[in-house]
Amino acid sequence: MLELFVAMVKEEWRVHSTMFGSISFALFPILIFWIAFMGSFLLPLMRHSLPAGELSLVLHANYLMLGFMVGAFGLLGAEVMNRRFGQASLLTYSARSLPLSERFIFANFVVKDTLYYFVLWVLPLALGFLLASPFIGVPITLPLLLSLTLTLSFLSGLCAVFFLSSVYSRSKPALAAILVILAGAVGAIALLTGQDPARFFPPLMLFNAFSWPNFVLSGAAIAILFVVSIWLFTPETADATRHYPDVLTPLTKKLSFFPTPPLAAKDLIDMYRSGGIVGQTLFSFVIPLVVIWFFLSLLTGYLPSYGVLLEFAIVTGIIASTMYTWLTMFDTFGAYACLPISVRTLIKSKIASFSVLQLIPAVFVGFAALLSGQALYLLPAVVLCLSVSFYSLGITVWLTGLSPSVLVYNVRVMITYLILIGIVLTVLSAVAFAAPFAALGAVILFVPAAFFARLGFAKWEAHEQPGF
Amino acid sequence: MTTPVIAATGLTKMYGDLVAVNGVSLSVGKGALFGLLGPNGSGKSTMIKMLTGQIRPTAGTATVLGLDVRQDPIGVRERVGIIPEQETPPSFLTATEYLQFVGAIRKIPDIDERAAWWFDFLDFKDKKDVLCKDLSRGTRQKLMFAQAFIHKPELALIDEPLINFDPIMQRVVKDYLTEYVKAGNTIFLSTHILEVAEEICSGFAILHKGNILHAGTVADLVAGNRHLDDFFLDLVQRSRNA
Secondary structure, eight states: OHHHHHHHHHHHHHHHHHHHOHHHHHHHHHHHHHHHHHHHTTHHHHTTTSOHHHHHHHHHHHHHHHHHHHHHHHHHHHHHHHHHHSSOOOGGGOTTTSSOOHHHHHHHHHHHHHHHHIIIIIHHHHHHHHHHHHHHTOOTHHHHHHHHHHHHHHHHHHHHHHHHHHHHHHOHHHHHHHHHHHHHHHHHHHHHHOSOGGGGOHHHHHHHSOOHHHHHHHHHHHHHHHHHHHHHOOOOOOOTTOOOOOOHHHHHHHTTTSSSHHHHHHHHHHHHHTTHHHHHIIIIIIHHHHHHHHHHHGGGGGSOTTHHHHHHHHHHHHHHHTHHHHHHTTOOGGGTTTSSOOHHHHHHHHHHHHHHHTHHHHHHHHHHHHHTTOGGGHHHHHHHHHHHHHHHHHHHHHHHTTOHHHHTTSHHHHHHHHHHHHHHHHHHHHHHHHOGGGGGGGGGGHHHHHHHHHHHHHHHHHSOOOOO | OOSEEEEEEEEEEEETTEEEEEEEEEEEETTOEEEEEOOTTSSHHHHHHHHTTSSOOSEEEEEETTEETTTOHHHHHHHEEEEOSSOOOOTTSBHHHHHHHHHHHHTOTTHHHHHHHHHHHTTOGGGTTSBGGGSOHHHHHHHHHHHHHTTOOSEEEEESTTTTOOHHHHHHHHHHHHHHHHTTOEEEEEESOHHHHHHHOSEEEEEETTEEEEEEEHHHHHHTTOOHHHHHHHHHHHHHHO
């Protein structure tokens, strides 16, 4: 057990450090620590407009979402790694060559992910807060409790995705039934208690009022999800004899309005056959955003009535921009290097496919506006969401080219991205809260989006393409 | 020799302090089946990547079919066929769809007929509607071989094209390559299988640690009553001891 676990941790480190250098990767938790440390000094100022309890909501939601995303990547990992590193052979997929069962390896994988991302994300944040706490009048126990509850939030997201995907691999109707039951339960809690169901998220309850029963409840929920996931886990069996109809040529004809129709057709086929169009939409988009909606809706008392919707539209825009990673995760430029295709052409084609995928966030935000009784602000919300998404895409293209899911862990890239996004989001939030229809002005973000994308075309055309 | 289809002068590639290819100059004429030979890690694949514009040389110049590989890498790749070092057909396309994809990018009008011919010729018709990720290494190699020649290029640069093939398929492919150059085309082949090089190549160069140790013709070697494998091993051993 221990040998495999240690080897998996080493492997995870080497995968990341191979991509962008040991030092650069090692600086990532230091960056998180620094942001937390410096950010803590803003807390006394923020308390005037936003109680600390509400801020902790957003923090827990973020870590829950991080768990979702790490879990979703773990499930797609084999194919992604094969594309990134050729015929990758990671320990997680070594049940055929080692005398170990798939379940045993999967259990180690989950434990490794938990510890690894705890060190990478949770620990630096908690340490930053901990070291700043004497200066801002916060009791020292609070950062310790926060590190515990953020870990539990992360684990909740991770195990929830493993659970849902294990169910999905067994029976799609069962997954649908579970999601319906969950939605019903959440609705029932809201009706019966008259409170936002997000208040009953066990790690958050634990943070707000530590008690041993709450602690046991949080741990038990995670343990149950984990055990059931392992129990239901079915290792993917290679079905080499499965045959597929030819859809590339008809699809290429249908997509003739795209700049490079065969590339667009390939993107759609990749998404469909990898399960990405359903899996990614569900696990990396809809579920995290539903969770964020619940958490944001707790801020109703502190924001204008339309504020939650517009803030949600901004967050949706940021998450929608990660759809670019959906389109690039199964590709390396190596797959095209033997063909007469430039990097510029390839990125442009990905942007065109990305534009089509933006229908999903547009519809999603539209529904959020209607369901929240804010139909009046549907248009500003959709414009805000799409403008933020394309602006974020432009920056992503400039900073990461065809490797967004890898280069995001490069500290320099991350800092530049955060600064460029942070400034715009702060201004947009302020403008939207002051005058909701002024949010329509966010459409101007398409100008810097195009500018950054053009910078990216030139930059990545001139660069040698990385092998990931 | 006629006008060279490949001409490299002082071609160098460095990765940080590591010199992968060190000032290589060589010339390959039209109609040659040229073998670039060398041990693992000698710089063969790097040479092919530079000559096809996949990576940029650190120093030196190279033209392929008269096109500068630095200035016009897309133009080079339009006109040549390439088999890369690692077979990388896209995971979620079937074998048929991949060849159609290549046909669409290369604007080949009769791609379906040509694809059918290749499935038949390399004997993998039964795998044509299987996803590339589910194909065996050998079948992927067949697919990559087909994509490199499907547009009938006048020059193909192929990296270890036989490595995953069984002896029967190796024979088929060697015969194809021999006939291909007889028709006036040119092949630039990288390999460390010396028997193959001796059997089918006309000219060759031996690369070791990024340096050309020798360039010549197989005919000259045979005339001197030497075998390529002995010659190669002597040369590399002397280079290692030097």
